[in-house]
Amino acid sequence: MKSNYWILTVIFALVALPGKAGEWIRINQLGYLPQSVKVAVFMSEEGTNVGNYSLIDAFTGKVVRTFNTAKATGKMGGMKSTYRLDFSNFTEPGTYYLKAGKTVSPRFPINAHIYNGTADFLLNYMRQQRCGYNPFLKDSCHIHDGYIVYHPTKTGQHIDVRGGWHDATDYLQYTTTSANAIYQMMFAYQENPESFGDAYDAAGLPGANGIPDIVDEIKWGLDWLNRMNPAPGELYNQIADDRDHAGMRLPNKDLVDYGYGPGKGRPVYFCSGEPQVRGKFRNATTGVASTAGKFASCFALGAKILKGYYPEFAAEIEAKADAAYQEGVKKPGACQTASVLSPYIYEEDNWVDDMELGAMELYKATGDNKYLAQALEYGRREPVTPWMGADSARHYQWYPFMNMGHYHLAKVNNSRISKEFIRNMRTGIERTYEKAVENPFLHGIPYIWCSNNLTTAMLTQCRLYRETTGDDTYAEMEASLRDWLFGCNPWGTSMIVELPLYGDYPSQPHSSLLNAGVGNTTGGLVDGPVYRTIFENLRGVNMTGIPGTPGQDYERFQPDLMVYHDALHDYSTNEPTMDGTACLTYYLSAMQKDGMKQAGIPNDKNVYVDGGIIRTDPSKKQITLVFTAADKADGADAIIGTLKKHGIKGGFFFTGEFYELYPDVVKRLLDEGHFVGSHSYGHLLYMPWEDRDSLLVTREEFENDIMKSYETLRKAGIEYKDAPVYIPPYEYYNREISAWAKNMGIQVINYTPGTMSNADYTTPDMGQKYRSSKFIYDKIMEVEKKKGLNGHLMLIHFGTDDRRTDKFYNDYLDKMIKTLKRKGYTFVPVRKAVGI
Template sequence: MRLIIAVLLMIGAGITEGCTPSEAVNVFIRINQNGYRQDDVKTGIVFSEKVLDGVNYVVINTQNNKKIISGNLGQSLGTWGRFKHNYEIDFSALKDPGTYQIQIRNNKSHDFRISNDIYSGVTENLIDFFRVQRCGPTNPMLHGLCHNFDSPYIAGDSLFGKVDVTGGWHDAGDYIKFVNTAAFTTYMLLFAYDFDPVRFGFDRDNSGAPDVLEEARIGLDWLLRCNYKPGGLITQVQDLRDHEVGWRLPEDDPLRYERPAFKGIGKNIIGIYSAALALGSRIWKAKFYDDDYSRRLLESAENIYRLKGSAPDLDTAPSGMYQDQKFEGKLALGAFELFSATSKGSYLKDSKDYAATAGPDYWWSWGDVNSLAHYRLATEDPKYLGYIENNLTHWNHLSDSTVYGDIGVYPWGTTHLLFGVILNNILYTKVTGNSQFESLAQKQMDYILGKNPWGISFVSGVGKTYTKHFHLQITYLKGIGLPGGIAAGPTSQDVLKNYQIERKPSGLDLFNSDNVKYFDDRNDYITNEPTIVTNATAVFVFGMLNRK
């Protein structure tokens, strides 16, 4: 009886994908709700607490109700949570543009499109998220001018006095700013444009600067301010008091006059900071002919890079957040971008040495960027591509053992990791022309956009049923949706058990397993908080997948 009530609640919330009451308890259909491009691998998952072996399914064209594909479910792929019977449907043969639906008995999937333009507009929305995250006098979206007194003093350099580190982005749902994540974000926005200036050349406000570079400029300007004196770098603005004063709009922050800056350094920070500024220097010189700004960026990048000989391997994050575990990949990336900007052979040698030591990550996050360095170096020496192939081979093996085709790893930031799998495939395909990992990449995108146990797209505004209750103060307090937000996604119980979070009951709870859970709850800062780093990777991925 409790199960029936839970499912009926989900019907009211629009989560059952069109199931009728008599069948809703038993059968659920999960697909990529955004749809598929014509040549994509196209798969869905059907699951139930009851055996469905041999049950017939059809794919119909919803515009004329014509049956396009008919087949029978095969053997179950395994168990997820309480649902012991999970089946894959492969309808890759369907290539004609149109709107379709999968039907099994009386159960219907969401309608989905097949078209090469299904990702059109997504990248633009993702960039709007950064405008919501803007801090200081940067023309933010959805909130007022904020934190114009950053910062009254520098922890670690108390004699310096006040310092101007206004601007930049709030990192996530809170109002702290980090050089580590801001430099990564800035680099990824610049990298996207450098990778394909045509795809990322859109300029919606007709300012003469592509949107992605306008946003990257927010990051570059703030990173320059953080290099507040020769050899001095601020790595964080504000401390954990930010988390203790309750939910408020940034312009109403009672701590606006009490936001200290923190001095820090480490080879990891040196690497990603130098990478962002050196790449920015090259783009601003070539694109905008701004020799003065280009020079300032390059001087700061080189000056900070020179500190690597005396710097510790890793910085110590003042708040304990975004603490790197390694530095070689970031330093390899920084050295390569400095080589590209200066043609100095010593930087190329450093990059090759650090990249070889770094090896494959078998991961992707703000702290695991070896693949970017390996991709850059592969243009000089193809052997570095092998590290990216090692990543993809490893993830492909993991994907083969899961019900949904995702890689079956659920850290704090699952969606970012999955976007990283897709990014690695894009880099690999660009160099080799080989599409052997295309199915792996497609399955990760499918998972992000609805082909997951919860039947939810983790990207705001993409798909029919998507995350609504982000852990973000601005949109919650204003009672509005978050443009371009991406939830962190399902997380393992090994992580969740360490935090006490009060959540409301939800129809999605039915689909949580003992080991992996997701909550579309505004209090959940683990599975449901958007971050600038995830959006930065997603901007690149969606931009490259969009076929205009």
């Protein structure tokens, strides 16, 4: 047994390292849905011929499929050989790695659940970016905003524009990016509501409030946008300016003086429709329409999204939508942002796309054909978003980076119009594809500032085009754009902070939070690679990392054309942006919906804590009984008999020692049709009891233990694919443990706290910590009466210490089941309950 185990350990170790110096296989570190395009990229510093490549089961070390379809894609930077390795036609769920020659990829899962929770994960960053009350810091900032500038009669007056989000690591706020972020989150929720959960309240603090978290974030943004439009014709475009760039400090410590006193308020820029200048820099504003159209589309769609939650507020912004739109009609042109100390602004110079979208949302809200006619007119003035297929652009020159109005026109019930705008969408994709085919990663995005935002925009356009037409011509490019964001890129890193937590991701993003040592920008999408010429000519950008930790320059992997760095002071490639992050919520929520469809489940209503499921659907009057054991089985007869009497299938989670001590018990449980899974091999304590955020085991120790555990299960006739859920030893874990397990294709679950059913292990010598079976039973009934037990994972120990003679499983288990059945509860098997 030990011999086989150590062979697997060696194989597993190889997965983390290239087989020889100078060769790598890049993958989507998150993993792959079974029914999806799956392509990895091999790259080598030497001239290498890849004839075939293999997919290997990470748990058994066996080759499950060999392919001979490697596609040579030439040289890239220092890589003399690159190949695309397509394994799309392999659909069996499991955990695998690729091998080409002696080179192996990192391990990755293939299953229907890999995108679950990823769209909600992005909202961590949105909450961090909140201005006004900031739930991450549990403090408020910029509470004196602000003082009007550029208004013909109100300049110098105070206006309440608290709220919204900081744009990035600086504390500027722009209608341009904020409105787009709001719209994209609304679109994501409108299209994929089943992909979003409720774990936070309206203030962004932990605790469900009956409203999906993304709707809470939408409302936070719309509240601010509403303040930025206090009266008809009075639209504001920007709070603060680049005088903000006065060094890294936390937002609640922002004492920049804009002339109103240190930290006592910031300028609020009125949309005058004319160039605005402060200091020596002048923007190129030509009108108001680019901002007005964004207000209109957000208010029109926002009224629909929020009507069921905030009807009065929804009515208020609905009434503002057309008035904002009419300002754009009266003052056509682009409204740019303003700077004082430097030339860097958002140089948006297109605006018909914003008016097109505003008109379409008004048309959808009112049914008035005049808006449809106007949307059509605006849409025809810019058939293709100009950056698509271009080599370069000025900063945010053509924004938003995807024209959502085109998508809505492509969906209208008019064949001629629909075909015209489908063609427009396809043309933008085709122009990008023509550039992409020259790239081993099939990535045809210009590497201007915020290239990842462009990647996300094209990703969205590809999917919407594919869904609208059924044409999968660009499905491989769509997958490549997605995989690029999760590590299938030259650097082998995810572009979203801590997603996945078990992978390589930006550990030193340009962030005041990180600089101050108070946390990372969890969930934030970083800017992404830029042309080398851009990086080398920016002011103040450098490779300095966190004090005591050098930045990662990825020198070995930098292509000739562009660069990416993971360094605190590289604001050009490694700064998270609020709008880019928000724009990704649609695609990730759509992928989660795809996964749920492939798994045959309507939604994921599980309740998660630190990545582990601690409760199943709270709306269902169902309970799941789970049992754990390390080395005791004295409850076997009573538990098996009671469950059989009531026709209940339980979930049993045992350590390696248990499997070795009680093989007959395991066989009995399997014969009875119960789920039997892992409780680890060695019953390790992963973290100190006094500090859940630290670790007592390394990732290697954890993985070795899990591998040994599943080898033991396999000897008992249980394949790891049959036991994809896992209860950690001592029912004690943190988010790192959950992430490491997820990378192995395993989902951590745990008992639902509150009932104290898990206290059935206590013994009389524990004094006040001892809990009698009657106490436990009464506590369960008390919780049921006060809060209900819907979705509870109720844990009972399969065996307890001899010093405890009052065994819960002898009498009270039967009594509890009878009582709860009378109260209308059903007992659901663990995999059915969690949907895995």
